Amino acid sequence: MRNTIPVAVLAGAALFASVPARAQGKLNVVTTTEDLASIAREVGGDHITVESIAKGFQDPHFVEAKPSFILKLQKADVLIAVGRELEIGWLPPLIQQSRNARIQVGAQGYLDASLGATILEIPNGNITRAMGDVHPLGNPHYWMDPENGKRIGKEIADKLSELRSGDSAFFQQQLTSFTTRLDTAEKRWLAQMAPYKGTKMVTYHRSFPNFAERFGLDIVGYVEPRPGIPPTPQHTLDLINEMKRQNVKLVLVEPYFDMKTPMAIGRDTGAQVLVMPPSVGGTKDVPDYFKLFDSDINLLIDAIKKSGAK
Amino acid sequence: MTTWRARFFSTVVPTMLCLGLIAAAPARGQGLGGAGTVQQDSAQALRQDIDQLRREFDALKQQYGDRLTALEAKLAATEGAAAPAAPPPPGQPATAPVPAGAESGTAAPVYGASISNAKVFNPDMAVIGDFLGAAGTNKVQPDPFGPGTHPNALQLHESEAAFQAVVDPYARADFFISFGEEGVSVEEGFITLTSLPGGLLTKVGKMRAAFGKVNSLHNHVLPWADRPLVIGNLVGGEDGINDAGVSVARLIPNPWMFLEATGQVFRGDSGADPNGNPLFQTTRRSELSYVTHLRGYQDITDNANIDLGFSYSRGHNGLSNGNLADPGSLVTQLYGIDATYRWKPLQRSIYHSFVGRTEWIWSRRDQPTGLQSGAGMYVSGDYQVGRRWFTGVRLDRSAHANDASLVDTGGSFVITYWPSEFSQVRAQYRRTNYATGPSLVSSANELLFQFQFSIGAHGAHPF
Ligand SMILES: [Zn+2]
Numbered sequence: 023m024r025n026t027i028p029v030a031v032l033a034g035a036a037l038f039a040s041v042p043a044r045a046q047g048k049l050n051v052v053t054t055t056e057d058l059a060s061i062a063r064e065v066g067g068d069h070i071t072v073e074s075i076a077k078g079f080q081d082p083h084f085v086e087a088k089p090s091f092i093l094k095l096q097k098a099d100v101l102i103a104v105g106r107e108l109e110i111g112w113l114p115p116l117i118q119q120s121r122n123a124r125i126q127v128g129a130q131g132y133l134d135a136s137l138g139a140t141i142l143e144i145p146n147g148n149i150t151r152a153m154g155d156v157h158p159l160g161n162p163h164y165w166m167d168p169e170n171g172k173r174i175g176k177e178i179a180d181k182l183s184e185l186r187s188g189d190s191a192f193f194q195q196q197l198t199s200f201t202t203r204l205d206t207a208e209k210r211w212l213a214q215m216a217p218y219k220g221t222k223m224v225t226y227h228r229s230f231p232n233f234a235e236r237f238g239l240d241i242v243g244y245v246e247p248r249p250g251i252p253p254t255p256q257h258t259l260d261l262i263n264e265m266k267r268q269n270v271k272l273v274l275v276e277p278y279f280d281m282k283t284p285m286a287i288g289r290d291t292g293a294q295v296l297v298m299p300p301s302v303g304g305t306k307d308v309p310d311y312f313k314l315f316d317s318d319i320n321l322l323i324d325a326i327k328k329s330g331a332k
Numbered sequence: 333m334t335t336w337r338a339r340f341f342s343t344v345v346p347t348m349l350c351l352g353l354i355a356a357a358p359a360r361g362q363g364l365g366g367a368g369t370v371q372q373d374s375a376q377a378l379r380q381d382i383d384q385l386r387r388e389f390d391a392l393k394q395q396y397g398d399r400l401t402a403l404e405a406k407l408a409a410t411e412g413a414a415a416p417a418a419p420p421p422p423g424q425p426a427t428a429p430v431p432a433g434a435e436s437g438t439a440a441p442v443y444g445a446s447i448s449n450a451k452v453f454n455p456d457m458a459v460i461g462d463f464l465g466a467a468g469t470n471k472v473q474p475d476p477f478g479p480g481t482h483p484n485a486l487q488l489h490e491s492e493a494a495f496q497a498v499v500d501p502y503a504r505a506d507f508f509i510s511f512g513e514e515g516v517s518v519e520e521g522f523i524t525l526t527s528l529p530g531g532l533l534t535k536v537g538k539m540r541a542a543f544g545k546v547n548s549l550h551n552h553v554l555p556w557a558d559r560p561l562v563i564g565n566l567v568g569g570e571d572g573i574n575d576a577g578v579s580v581a582r583l584i585p586n587p588w589m590f591l592e593a594t595g596q597v598f599r600g601d602s603g604a605d606p607n608g609n610p611l612f613q614t615t616r617r618s619e620l621s622y623v624t625h626l627r628g629y630q631d632i633t634d635n636a637n638i639d640l641g642f643s644y645s646r647g648h649n650g651l652s653n654g655n656l657a658d659p660g661s662l663v664t665q666l667y668g669i670d671a672t673y674r675w676k677p678l679q680r681s682i683y684h685s686f687v688g689r690t691e692w693i694w695s696r697r698d699q700p701t702g703l704q705s706g707a708g709m710y711v712s713g714d715y716q717v718g719r720r721w722f723t724g725v726r727l728d729r730s731a732h733a734n735d736a737s738l739v740d741t742g743g744s745f746v747i748t749y750w751p752s753e754f755s756q757v758r759a760q761y762r763r764t765n766y767a768t769g770p771s772l773v774s775s776a777n778e779l780l781f782q783f784q785f786s787i788g789a790h791g792a793h794p795f
Contacts, residue, residue: 077634079679084793089629090629090630093583096583111792111793114792121526123501126527151787154752155753277679
């Protein structure tokens with residue numbers, strides 16, 4: 023019986039902890055990826071500070087839950103996650119150990135950026151791990167579509183406005199500016215890509231379905247036999263045959279994957295093998311969300327021209 | 333939903349387009365009936381109109397598509413129902429099929445919406461199976477994986493069921509039920525209060541104590557099939573310091589590094605050495621055991637980091653100094669130092685990594701015959717050769733807790749293969765030199781085999 027008293031005291035203290043007592047300084051925003059950080063920077067301007075946990079050249083499924091990230095999260099006012107279980111292997115322990123009531127899942131300072139976005143590949147049948155490390159809530163690489171960029175921007179602007187109602191007009195104005203610039207850029211990107219509509223390609227992981235849908239590309243296969251499962255000789259052979267049959271001349275590889283199998287496929291099929299970052303910060307040429315598409319589209323068009331495919 | 337969307341584009345939109353053309357036609361028609369060039373001009377203008385309309389239609393289609401998406405998202409969010417799906421994307425390849433039923437959908441449901449509503453609040457569940465095998469002979473410890481004398485050549489050593497969920501905005505709960513050959517036990521079961529003031533992370537329940545590194549880890553995240561000699565001899569074996577109590581951990585603010593101090597109070601019953609002597613055992617309520625741990629962590633670069641720990645533990649060992657009024661008056665104290673160096677290149681993190689680790693432990697055990705001061709340690713290195721392959725070495729050395737003059741030594745080579753993130757196969761060659769008496773040594777050469785697999789929720793990767 024004696025032991026229940028401290029527990030009751032602790033529980034009581036827990037209730038008090040939920041009352042926020044923060045000065046109205048700059049909002050400290052932590053994002054899981056550099057893509058979200060870039061969009062948050064556009065929307066939050068100089069009224070927020072932004073830091074990303076993962077680097078753009080890292081595989082976002084496999085980030086290590088380092089204690090140094092706990093320190094970042096401890097001080098965060100807002101945590102913005104990609105969601106759709108992209109970060110399931112590493113974000114929950116970080117949030118749990120952050121000792122920060124503001125950013126716990128479901129708290130006001132936690133934002134799942136996927137809630138307004140168009141999500142592809144949502145499985146609606148029975149899914150099992152025989153399909154590999156499938157994302158049961160749909161493909162989480164949804165930021166690779168500028169339309170989703172706008173939706174993410176809106177989610178972030180709304181969240182920032184909610185937390186800093188005094189700055190709400192500023193955030194909404196920043197959002198309008200971001201959306202307008204993104205609209206203009208998107209028209210340019212669509213025009214650049216228009217001649218290459220229907221180009222067939224293969225990608226390493228399923229990182230580009232939203233990109234392909236927006237810009238009319240046709241992804242006919244993957245270097246991975248199943249999501250998260252490394253290439254097998256049999257699958258690679260099947261893929262090469264399928265590429266030859268359909269005359270596919272392009273292989274896209276995310277910067278964090280081994281080049282051995284893609285290069286072998288390239289040699290066998292005569293396809294161009296292109297390292298194309300799916301994230302801001304993936305290479306030094308893509309420091310922000312706009313440059314990500316600028317650079318990727320230029321890389322892609324160059325590679326399509328070189329490959330001789332349409 | 334598929335049919336609704338399909339119907340929208342196949343009937344509603346074309347109807348609207350036709351209406352648009354009809355509306356446009358009379359306006360153009362007024363210009364007809366002039367000279368031939370005028371007719372030609374009109375034809376051209378009509379064609380331009382059609383092109384214009386087609387563009388507008390495409391834009392409209394896009395707009396409606398986007399609005400539909402948003403509406404579907406709202407619908408899914410409010411209903412929390414099964415996610416709707418749209419027609420699959422074109423040209424799905426024969427070589428890399430979309431998982432059965434995985435179609436291109438556009439709704440954005442809330443978490444858990446893809447499963448049925450009632451299951452949303454069920455905890456995340458997973459079961460991890462740990463199958464072990466052993467070859468070779470071991471006269472000193474016939475059971476290759478723990479105390480006891482049965483020569484278990486093959487065993488489903490442990491099946492661990494994990495149940496984890498958020499309790500409320502202030503807490504989460506974790507239960508790990510272990511089904512072993514001897515029966516069922518709660519390996520851990522605790523609530524974590526995540527939002528206490530003063531940055532206190534508090535756990536209440538039964539838990540593995542924060543003494544060093546290995547003691548706090550479950551079997552399935554260890555880089556070996558067994559546990560180091562020193563853990564068996566001095567820190568209570570496979571179960572280790574694992575008891576009911578309260579744990580409070582606080583970050584110590586400083587400008588240099590991650591520094592965390594943990595204080596834990598337990599009932600006082602934990603572990604057993606290979607001979608079955610308990611590490612901690614209570615004979616009265618006041619005989620609590622304590623663990624304190626100080627952890628310092630620092631990134632050296634983006635690719636490398638160092639983790640240091642100092643641990644202390646104290647508890648009654650169940651032995652008596654002969655005073656019948658106080659049957660459990662004697663105490664065991666443990667001191668530990670652990671150090672871990674990790675290297676993992678960020679851009680190739682899924683292919684290569686290295687973890688070097690060592691723990692040094694000193695035991696001071698009060699016995700009716702006097703104080704026994706023994707020490708032990710292990711050093712290990714694990715290198716990830718490729719995406720699925722790991723190799724490791726470990727050197728062991730440890731005194732016996734109840735007779736510090738007897739020192740066991742050993743060494744292991746380990747190879748681990750990961751077919752996927754959810755299963756692993758491991759082979760370990762282990763040589764142990766047991767001190768069985770003053771200058772008496774009995775050596776054992778064993779080949780250990782381990783097959784581990786997990787089903788259910790995707791757990792966090794250990795760090
Ligand atoms: Zn993925």
